Structures are given as structure tokens and as C-alpha cells.
Amino acid sequence: MSKKYATPLLDELKKGAFPSFVKEMEMAAERSDMAADLLGLVELSYKEKVTHWKHGGIVGVRGYGGGVIGRYSDIPDKFPGVAHFHTVRVNSPSGFYYTSDAIKEICDIWDKYGSGLTNVHGSTGDLVLLGTRTESLEPIFAELSSRGWDLGGSGSAMRTPSCCVGKSRCEWANIDSMAITNDITHHFQDEMHRPAFPYKFKFKVAGCAVDCIASIARADMSIIGTWKGDIRIDQTEVKNCETKGMNIQTEVIDMCPTGCMQWDGKQLKIDNSNCNRCMNCIARMPKALRPGTEQGATLLLGSKAPIVTGALMSWVIVPFIKMEPPYEEFYELVGKIWEWWDENGKNRERIGELIERLSFPRFLKEVGLEPVAAMVKEPRRDPFFFWSEEDIIKK
Amino acid sequence: MSELPQRQTDIGPPHYEKFLHPVIKKNYGKWKYHEILTPGSMVHVSETGDKIYTIRVASPRLLSTNTIREMADIATKHCGGYLRFTTRNNVEFFVDEEGKIAPLIKELQDKGYMVGGIGPRISNVVHTQGWIHCHSAATDASGLVKAIMDDLSEYFTTKELANRVRIAVACCVNMCGAVHCSDIALVGVHKTPPRIDDENVKNFCEVPSTIASCPTSAISPDPSKKSVKIKLEKCMYCGNCYSVCPAMPISDPDNDGVAIVVGGKVANLRSAPTFSKLAVPWLPNNPPRWPEVTDAVKKILNAYIAGAKKHERVGEWIGRIGWEKFFQETALPFTIQHVDDFTFARETFRTTAAFKWT
Numbered sequence: 001m002s003k004k005y006a007t008p009l010l011d012e013l014k015k016g017a018f019p020s021f022v023k024e025m026e027m028a029a030e031r032s033d034m035a036a037d038l039l040g041l042v043e044l045s046y047k048e049k050v051t052h053w054k055h056g057g058i059v060g061v062r063g064y065g066g067g068v069i070g071r072y073s074d075i076p077d078k079f080p081g082v083a084h085f086h087t088v089r090v091n092s093p094s095g096f097y098y099t100s101d102a103i104k105e106i107c108d109i110w111d112k113y114g115s116g117l118t119n120v121h122g123s124t125g126d127l128v129l130l131g132t133r134t135e136s137l138e139p140i141f142a143e144l145s146s147r148g149w150d151l152g153g154s155g156s157a158m159r160t161p162s163c164c165v166g167k168s169r170c171e172w173a174n175i176d177s178m179a180i181t182n183d184i185t186h187h188f189q190d191e192m193h194r195p196a197f198p199y200k201f202k203f204k205v206a207g208c209a210v211d212c213i214a215s216i217a218r219a220d221m222s223i224i225g226t227w228k229g230d231i232r233i234d235q236t237e238v239k240n241c242e243t244k245g246m247n248i249q250t251e252v253i254d255m256c257p258t259g260c261m262q263w264d265g266k267q268l269k270i271d272n273s274n275c276n277r278c279m280n281c282i283a284r285m286p287k288a289l290r291p292g293t294e295q296g297a298t299l300l301l302g303s304k305a306p307i308v309t310g311a312l313m314s315w316v317i318v319p320f321i322k323m324e325p326p327y328e329e330f331y332e333l334v335g336k337i338w339e340w341w342d343e344n345g346k347n348r349e350r351i352g353e354l355i356e357r358l359s360f361p362r363f364l365k366e367v368g369l370e371p372v373a374a375m376v377k378e379p380r381r382d383p384f385f386f387w388s389e390e391d392i393i394k395k
Numbered sequence: 396m397s398e399l400p401q402r403q404t405d406i407g408p409p410h411y412e413k414f415l416h417p418v419i420k421k422n423y424g425k426w427k428y429h430e431i432l433t434p435g436s437m438v439h440v441s442e443t444g445d446k447i448y449t450i451r452v453a454s455p456r457l458l459s460t461n462t463i464r465e466m467a468d469i470a471t472k473h474c475g476g477y478l479r480f481t482t483r484n485n486v487e488f489f490v491d492e493e494g495k496i497a498p499l500i501k502e503l504q505d506k507g508y509m510v511g512g513i514g515p516r517i518s519n520v521v522h523t524q525g526w527i528h529c530h531s532a533a534t535d536a537s538g539l540v541k542a543i544m545d546d547l548s549e550y551f552t553t554k555e556l557a558n559r560v561r562i563a564v565a566c567c568v569n570m571c572g573a574v575h576c577s578d579i580a581l582v583g584v585h586k587t588p589p590r591i592d593d594e595n596v597k598n599f600c601e602v603p604s605t606i607a608s609c610p611t612s613a614i615s616p617d618p619s620k621k622s623v624k625i626k627l628e629k630c631m632y633c634g635n636c637y638s639v640c641p642a643m644p645i646s647d648p649d650n651d652g653v654a655i656v657v658g659g660k661v662a663n664l665r666s667a668p669t670f671s672k673l674a675v676p677w678l679p680n681n682p683p684r685w686p687e688v689t690d691a692v693k694k695i696l697n698a699y700i701a702g703a704k705k706h707e708r709v710g711e712w713i714g715r716i717g718w719e720k721f722f723q724e725t726a727l728p729f730t731i732q733h734v735d736d737f738t739f740a741r742e743t744f745r746t747t748a749a750f751k752w753t
Binding site: 009010012013015016017018019020021022024025027028035038042045046048049050051052053054055056061063064071085087091092093094095096097098099100101102103104107110111116117118119120121123124125130131138139141142143145146147148149150162164165167168169170171173176178182185186189190193209210211212213214215216217218250251255256257277278279280283284286287290305306307308309310311313346347348 | 399400401402403404405406407408409410411413414415419423424426427428429430439447449453454455456457458459460461462463464467468470471476477478479480481482484507508509521523524525526527528529530531532535537538540541542544545548551552565568569570571573575576604607608610633635638639641646647648649651659661662663664665666668670680682683684705706737738739
């Protein structure tokens with residue numbers, strides 16, 4: 001089929017070893033006028049070095065306040081196929097596992113109503129269907145939901161939670177990150193589909209401190225698996241690591257951040273009371289070392305990207321919590337945090353920013369969390385602290 | 396619309412269990428250890444003795460249904476119909492016998508897939524929409540990724556590094572890709588303030604929320620026009636006002652460009668997670684291959700390769716040699732933009748007399 005537009009700049013990106021997104025657009029363009037016009041529009045952006053998309057308007061499906069991102073071209077006369085080019089966020093299954101049949105079913109629906117282009121997955125973790133018209137949104141939702149798929153979050157709502165592979169295929173998972181993610185998602189359907197928060201709220205669940213889901217950097221609440229007690233050691237396998245060429249002294253012992261390990265050539269010793277569970281030794285010797293058996297999670301709060309006043313990483317609010325069904329203690333705490341955020345947060349203020357504005361001590365008091373040393377890197381360095389009425393000695 | 400099936404609401408995502416390969420389902424929570432076999436394959440071994448082999452390929456993230464169907468067909472033919480996607484836009488195929496790996500990899504490579512990305516090397520790039528779909532993009536994302544990964548593909552498919560190097564691209568400072576904790580990250584930036592379209596501010600924007608969106612309080616009301624005004628010397632071009640108010644366009648073809656930040660990580664291994672820090676404040680948007688950007692990335696990577704000790708991430712290597720040395724080793728210029736003047740600036744000044752001569 002001859003191309004609708006000449007795309008000399010994009011054609012350059014069909015060359016090279018890495019898979020080409022331009023080829024993807026071209027394949028979709030053979031069936032879809034929307035994708036064909038997308039090629040023309042993006043080529044123009046490459047020429048002019050500027051985007052040709054406008055802000056989204058409010059579009060969606062009946063009864064939901066999110067899950068669809070409105071998108072319109074700023075030159076619809078030139079590229080009518082992308083006059084509307086809305087995004088549908090399909091809530092992915094935990095761990096991003098699919099069967100061939102299931103993902104083809106989504107493709108069938110998408111080929112019928114959309115551009116045939118997707119992101120698998122978007123940054124938050126939704127299966128993103130990229131480019132459709134307003135009048136197709138209800139049919140797409142009916143087709144998806146009747147087959148067991150639902151939409152993810154957008155706007156000032158709980159966003160689609162996501163997680164690492166956890167116990168499904170990782171020996172380091174200290175919590176069942178996929179089950180937890182699935183439970184949170186089902187528990188908070190209303191909070192996800194009907195935006196009512198000051199701003200977005202993201203949960204990301206990592207099975208261990210390697211944090212393959214980057215929860216500490218991009219989740220308002222980061223749930224990171226950890227353990228208490230001793231690292232399990234298989235001394236024979238430790239020795240085998242050395243036999244296979246590993247320098248245990250330099251690669252493991254010397255790299256331990258707490259200096260809590262010793263190796264005499266025969267036996268590996270760990271002073272577990274001084275271990276901070278960073279995962280380095282375990283990651284170096286997966287066959288020889290395993291996390292301890294009393295497992296749970298550390299809860300951290302507040303991370304976000306730089307907008308508005310600088311990037312934040314999540315910080316510890318609960319050093320250890322058992323994350324087992326029905327997760328009552330966890331949901332109770334989330335409820336209190338959201339209530340506090342609702343009461344005090346300004347429009348478009350993330351939970352981390354709110355705590356910065358009102359103070360972490362005030363958050364702890366009002367949400368009902370006891371201060372512990374694990375919550376800070378170091379105590380304050382200034383002498384400007386508050387006391388309450390009951391701390392004052394009265395004559 | 397009568398032919399449409401009955402819609403359902405608030406059913407949530409399907410349960411993951413029905414998408415799990417039988418070996419994965421049977422050994423859920425029983426995995427004992429794993430080994431990396433080749434740059435594109437690894438085996439996980441269960442306490443039951445069962446093994447699952449994972450084969451990983453890169454995807455461009457923007458996928459047509461054609462390619463998804465092709466992947467699904469490959470999974471049906473080789474993997475019992477099971478596959479998985481990763482947070483870094485890779486695709487994983489599963490087989491339960493070692494002998495099934497080679498035919499699967501052959502078919503994947505014959506069809507043009509790039510196999511690799513496991514272990515101490517460059518995995519696929521986390522990135523955002525760019526000019527493909529975003530209104531606030533200061534650069535394209537897919538094109539930058541393609542240009543960089545074409546140049547660095549052998550670090551995905553074969554070559555080893557001191558440790559993994561996580562690359563990310565965000566097309567504006569909103570950073571939908573959470574690039575702020577990556578080994579090497581590119582971020583689209585503006586260099587000029589937004590232009591105020593008074594008539595449209597009046598019609599489309601809420602003045603208080605537009606004012607509140609500015610991190611440096613550069614925006615104030617302009618009651619005579621029922622619009623807003625900007626103190627230009629206070630604006631640092633973040634574009635957050637444009638996110639809130641479409642009548643304040645900020646894109647500028649000649650001055651929008653790409654900044655490079657380096658040395659971040661999210662894992663706790665050895666040292667705490669860290670933010671990426673500024674290496675290059677601005678390079679021009681020069682599509683389709685952004686040669687200035689790919690050159691700078693290669694300078695950083697080559698200096699890391701030359702200087703890093705085994706298992707050191709980019710940030711750990713820089714931490715050991717010092718930032719002053721980083722600029723020397725990479726031959727990247729240190730400029731006034733590198734000196735922080737934002738929220739956490741004071742923490743970044745050198746409060747010691749100990750530093751290296753460069």
C-alpha cells in the first residue's frame with residue numbers, strides 16, 4: 001500500500017538494531033486512517049520540532065470520572081484522522097502476565113474501534129490503547145468490560161497500582177506483591193474510577209529492596225517487602241560461588257554497607273543484628289543466600305517527580321507490617337492518611353508535598369503513628385521544636 | 396448500539412492467576428534461586444525442582460496490534476500461550492525445558508526481535524509519549540530512545556558492564572517516566588517562558604489555580620485583563636502553568652531541548668536510592684537522530700566503562716571519584732546551570748575543603 005504522506009525524517013528511524021516505533025505506526029496505518037494521519041502529524045513534529053497535540057478535554061465513559069485521556073490535534077484540518085486521538089487506560093493484571101488469547105482479545109476490540117496502536121504498558125502500568133474517537137469510547141468500554149476488563153485510573157484519583165513479579169517468579173519476594181496489588185485495586189474501585197482526591201495517588205508494590213517497580217521514586221505509597229531475623233545461608237553454595245570465580249571478599253564482604261559480614265574461606269558469617277537488609281549480598285549470591293522467613297513490608301510515603309517544588313523519594317512511615325489478607329491494619333492506615341490529605345491538602349497537592357508543608361511530626365500525630373528512629377536518616381539539626389500543653393511543667 | 400454487549404462497571408482487572416504459565420502457577424512462592432544463562436535468558440529454580448526459563452526481548456513500547464499478535468503467536472507456538480511484559484518495556488517468553496530455548500530465540504531473532512537485557516548491561520529504556528501523543532512534550536521520546544538504543548544495542552544483546560545501567564527518557568519535566576532516579580536520563584526542557592494569551596486565559600483558565608501552579612511565584616493576577624502576568628526573571632520554564640492553563644503555551648522549537656541527568660538509582664543494594672543529578676543542562680532538539688544527545692550519552696557511558704569498579708552503578712562510581720572528576724572524565728562542561736538554586740539547593744554546596752584538582 002502506498003503511504004498517505006512522505007515521512008523522510010521518520011523513515012530514518014526505521015533503520016538500526018533497536019525495534020522501530022515507526023514501523024509499528026506504519027503497520028497500523030495499513031488498516032487505520034487514524035494511524036496513517038498520526039504518521040503525517042509526527043513527521044511534521046519532527047520537521048518543526050514542536051508537538052501538535054492540545055490539552056485533553058473532558059471525555060470518558062458513563063459513570064466514570066477517569067480511565068480515558070482526551071487528546072486532540074491542533075491541526076485537525078490537516079490530519080482529520082487524529083482530530084480526536086483519545087487514550088483508553090485498561091487496568092493491567094498484576095505482574096503484566098497475559099495469555100496469547102487474552103491479549104489478542106484486546107487487540108480485536110482495539111482494531112475495531114481504535115488506531116491499532118498501544119503502549120504495553122504506560123508508565124503507571126496501564127495497558128494503554130492509544131488513539132480513538134469520543135463516540136467509540138462507550139462501545140470500547142462495553143466490549144472490554146463484558147469480557148472482564150476494566151479501566152484504570154486518571155486525574156485526581158487512585159491510579160492503577162502496579163508491582164514487580166513478586167512470588168510468581170522471584171525468590172526474593174518477601175510479600176505477595178501481585179496479590180496485594182490485585183487486592184488494593186479491587187478494594188478501591190470507587191477511589192480509582194471517580195476522582196475525589198486533592199490530586200493523584202499511586203501505590204507501587206515491590207517484593208524486596210531491589211525495587212524493580214521503582215516504588216520508592218514514583219509512588220505516593222511505596223510498599224517494599226522485607227524481613228526480620230536471619231538471612232538464610234547455604235554454606236556449600238557460598239563455597240561454590242568462590243569456586244566459580246567470585247571474589248567473596250571484594251564483591252560481597254567489602255561491599256556490605258554495614259560491615260556485618262565475615263568470610264574466612266570456609267564459612268560465611270553474618271551479624272544479622274547489624275544488617276540493614278539492602279539485598280546486596282543476596283543479589284550477588286542468589287543460590288547461597290536467601291531473605292529471612294519472618295516476612296512483611298516497610299511502608300514509605302511521598303515520592304513524586306520534580307513538579308512542583310522538587311522531586312521527593314518516599315520515606316519510612318511504618319518500618320514493618322505484615323501484609324497478609326485481609327490487610328485490615330493496612331487499609332485502616334490508608335483510610336486515615338487519605339482522610340488527613342482530604343482535610344488539609346490543597347488542589348493538586350500530593351501527599352508528600354502536604355507533609356512537607358504541614359510537617360512530618362504533625363502528620364505522625366494526626367494520623368496516629370508513633371515516631372521511631374527508622375523514620376529518619378538523622379534527627380533534626382536545629383533547636384526549633386514544638387512542645388504540646390502536656391509537656392509543660394506547671395507550678 | 397443495541398448490538399453491544401452489556402457493560403459492567405467497577406469489576407477491576409482480571410485475576411492474574413489465569414494468565415500464569417502452569418509451572419509459574421504451581422511454583423508460586425516456592426522459587427529458590429535463579430541463574431542468568433545468557434544476556435537474554437535466565438532460569439528460575441523452584442524448591443520442587445521445577446524450572447522456568449525466561450527469554451527477554453526489547454519492545455519499542457509503542458506497539459501495533461500486528462506486533463502484539465505476532466508475539467502472542469510466538470508464545471502460543473513455543474510457550475503454551477503465556478507471555479509477560481516488564482516495567483521497562485521488555486517482553487518475556489517462558490519455556491519449561493532448556494531445549495526449548497534455542498528454537499524460541501531463533502524464531503524471535505529471525506523475526507527481528509532484539510534478545511537480551513538481562514544482567515549487568517543496558518536494559519530497555521523507560522520512556523514517555525513525546526510528540527506521538529503529548530501536549531506538553533518538549534522533545535520526542537520514542538525517537539530519542541531509538542537513536543540511543545541503536546547506538547548502544549550491543550550493551551543490550553551481548554556486552555557486559557560493571558553493573559546494570561538504567562536509561563530513561565521523559566519528554567518534559569513532568570517526568571511521567573520517573574526518570575529522576577535513573578543511571579542516565581534524558582529530560583525534555585524549555586528555555587523560554589510561556590506566552591500569555593490574555594483572551595484565552597480569561598475564557599479557559601482558572602486564575603487562582605494558574606497562579607498556584609507556579610513553583611517560583613512568578614505568576615500574579617492581571618485584573619485589568621482578567622488574566623495573569625509573569626515576572627520573567629523568576630520563571631524557570633517548568634511549564635506547570637501550561638499544564639493547568641492551556642492559554643500559556645511554552646513550546647519553542649529553537650529553544651526546547653534535552654537535559655541529561657545521571658547517577659540515580661532506586662535499588663537499596665549497597666547504598667541508598669539516589670536522585671539523578673544534572674550532567675548536561677541543554678542540548679538541541681535535532682531529530683531524527685539527536686546526534687548531540689547520543690554523543691553526550693556515549694561520553695558518559697564510556698567514562699563509566701573506563702572508570703567503574705565491578706558492581707558499581709553510575710552514581711556509585713561518581714560518588715567514589717567525585718563530581719568534579721566526573722566532569723573531567725567525561726569532558727562535559729560545568730556551567731552556571733549546574734549550580735542549584737531551587738528548593739534543596741543548600742544541600743548541594745560543597746561544605747568541605749577536600750576536593751580534587753581537575
